[in-house]
Amino acid sequence: MNDPYSVLGVSPSASDEEVKRAYRDLARKYHPDNYHDNPLADLASEKMKEINEAYDAITKSREQGGGGQSYSYGGGAYQSQGAGQRQYTGSNAQYVQIRNLINANNLAQAESMLNAISDHDAEWYYLMGSVYWRRGWMDQASQLFRTAATMEPGNVEYRNAVQYMNQGGQAYRPASGMDMMGGDAACNLCQNLICADCCCEMVGGNLIPCIGCR
Amino acid sequence: MYGYVRPVKGELKVAEFERFRGVYCGLCHELARRYGFLSRFLVNYDFTFLAMLLAGPEPAETCPRRCAAHPIRPTVCLESCESLRTAADMTVVLGWWKLADGAQDGHGAKALGYKIACRALRGAYRKAAARRSDFAGAVEDNLRQLQALEEARCASLDQAADKFASILRSIGGGEPTEDRRRITGELLYHLGRIIYILDAVDDLSEDIASDSYNPLRYRFQPADGRLTAEDERTLRAGMQLSHNAISGAFALLGDNPYSGILTNIIYLGIPAATQAVFAGTWNAGAKLHRERSSL
Numbered sequence: 061m062n063d064p065y066s067v068l069g070v071s072p073s074a075s076d077e078e079v080k081r082a083y084r085d086l087a088r089k090y091h092p093d094n095y096h097d098n099p100l101a102d103l104a105s106e107k108m109k110e111i112n113e114a115y116d117a118i119t120k121s122r123e124q125g126g127g128g129q130s131y132s133y134g135g136g137a138y139q140s141q142g143a144g145q146r147q148y149t150g151s152n153a154q155y156v157q158i159r160n161l162i163n164a165n166n167l168a169q170a171e172s173m174l175n176a177i178s179d180h181d182a183e184w185y186y187l188m189g190s191v192y193w194r195r196g197w198m199d200q201a202s203q204l205f206r207t208a209a210t211m212e213p214g215n216v217e218y219r220n221a222v223q224y225m226n227q228g229g230q231a232y233r234p235a236s237g238m239d240m241m242g243g244d245a246a247c248n249l250c251q252n253l254i255c256a257d258c259c260c261e262m263v264g265g266n267l268i269p270c271i272g273c274r
Numbered sequence: 275m276y277g278y279v280r281p282v283k284g285e286l287k288v289a290e291f292e293r294f295r296g297v298y299c300g301l302c303h304e305l306a307r308r309y310g311f312l313s314r315f316l317v318n319y320d321f322t323f324l325a326m327l328l329a330g331p332e333p334a335e336t337c338p339r340r341c342a343a344h345p346i347r348p349t350v351c352l353e354s355c356e357s358l359r360t361a362a363d364m365t366v367v368l369g370w371w372k373l374a375d376g377a378q379d380g381h382g383a384k385a386l387g388y389k390i391a392c393r394a395l396r397g398a399y400r401k402a403a404a405r406r407s408d409f410a411g412a413v414e415d416n417l418r419q420l421q422a423l424e425e426a427r428c429a430s431l432d433q434a435a436d437k438f439a440s441i442l443r444s445i446g447g448g449e450p451t452e453d454r455r456r457i458t459g460e461l462l463y464h465l466g467r468i469i470y471i472l473d474a475v476d477d478l479s480e481d482i483a484s485d486s487y488n489p490l491r492y493r494f495q496p497a498d499g500r501l502t503a504e505d506e507r508t509l510r511a512g513m514q515l516s517h518n519a520i521s522g523a524f525a526l527l528g529d530n531p532y533s534g535i536l537t538n539i540i541y542l543g544i545p546a547a548t549q550a551v552f553a554g555t556w557n558a559g560a561k562l563h564r565e566r567s568s569l
Contacts (some may be wrong), residue, residue, distance in 0.1 A: 090302060094518070094522055095522055098459055098519065103457065104522065107526065164526065193360075196436075196439070196464060196519065197436065199430075200430060200431075200433075225515065226508075228511045228515060229514060229515045231522060232540055236542070237541030238549075240468075240510055240545050241510045241514050242548075
């Protein structure tokens with residue numbers, strides 16, 4: 061493993077507070093929620109793992125060496141969830157298979173299976189939207205999600221997807237950064253959190269308790 | 275090229291601004307070295323961004339140089355290096371195609387101007403296309419497909435944007451490792467998407483007036499040459515998603531000497547350009563003026 065201090069970008073003489081801050085900044089940057097259904101999610105989760113290991117290594121060595129610096133902060137770091145862990149128990153076996161293909165980033169096959177289905181129900185539109193989303197075709201994806209949500213207004217998964225798209229998703233942004241929607245980034249923070257939580261749930265995770273537990 | 279991908283100058287540190295100018299001027303000198311004096315007119319901010327994005331982790335050599343634009347006080351230019359050579363080659367390839375496109379689509383004196391420029395740069399294009407045959411092939415293929423979509427008056431914004439975005443993504447193919455190829459490719463794909471959409475928004479009223487193709491005309495229902503507030507919101511939310519993808523990819527690229535400037539461009543420059551284009555304050559005249567006067 062690389063030197064844990066250089067992974068976190070701090071010097072070995074940094075205070076506990078500085079180490080913690082560096083860890084939190086990096087964890088915020090590479091948090092799986094920023095890579096929700098993202099083709100680079102695997103690379104981000106490797107990075108997250110590296111950061112978690114570095115942080116754990118530092119806290120452990122400091123606990124052993126410098127008495128009285130015990131951490132109540134432990135209990136493992138931000139847990140990676142999301143990509144690949146989607147739990148789905150639908151009735152239609154074909155859709156289950158398509159979801160698995162989408163999660164494995166096998167978009168071409170997922171799309172051809174969808175195209176072979178002639179009866180287009182709400183889930184069909186939702187899954188087609190997911191294929192487009194992964195491909196980076198955001199506009200078409202949002203239209204398809206909207207169609208799914210209109211056909212089945214009670215479905216939380218579809219509604220959350222529409223909401224997530226309307227809000228402009230979620231991403232890491234430096235404190236002074238601007239967004240593309242013409243609003244102030246900070247104003248949208250709470251909305252984004254709530255929204256990201258919905259989205260997290262969409263892939264089988266839960267963001268708000270996940271922050272709350274830290 | 276388009277000029278949307280630039281830093282917000284006031285937010286750069288002085289040292290960062292000088293480094294940025296060093297890359298811009300270095301690119302201009304590199305163009306002259308590789309492709310002769312005329313190709314210098316193709317230098318632009320978008321490919322300056324590319325040269326910085328592709329730069330290695332170590333600082334490159336610099337050297338003070340004079341030129342026609344800086345005859346008295348030399349600028350500290352980036353010396354020839356791999357990323358600068360790549361950016362110069364791609365500037366010529368894409369710049370030449372853009373001129374060719376202008377010659378085909380334009381009318382009267384403007385089209386003639388493009389035609390003359392195209393002819394004058396043909397030698398430079400051939401040289402660059404031979405050096406970067408993969409990229410030149412991707413440009414030609416995608417532009418041909420885009421032209422077919424234009425003729426069919428394609429109403430899918432994503433499909434039209436995909437062509438230009440794919441051109442930029444292909445630049446990532448030259449990166450040294452598989453991970454970097456994926457990361458850079460993803461970043462550039464979404465950057466290309468944003469540039470294409472901004473250009474479409476910028477040209478919308480003009481394209482409606484001249485009955486030219488613009489994907490927004492068919493995807494939305496513009497009134498009086500403008501998108502409705504509702505359509506604008508939808509479009510910008512979609513652009514935000516592409517910007518998020520850029521953020522995610524950028525975070526995975528390691529630091530290099532230009533990280534501060536790249537951060538400025540991604541998180542301030544592109545949103546500011548987007549704001550200006552939607553507000554209608556980014557018109558063609560101002561575009562040219564800014565391009566010439568700010569460095």
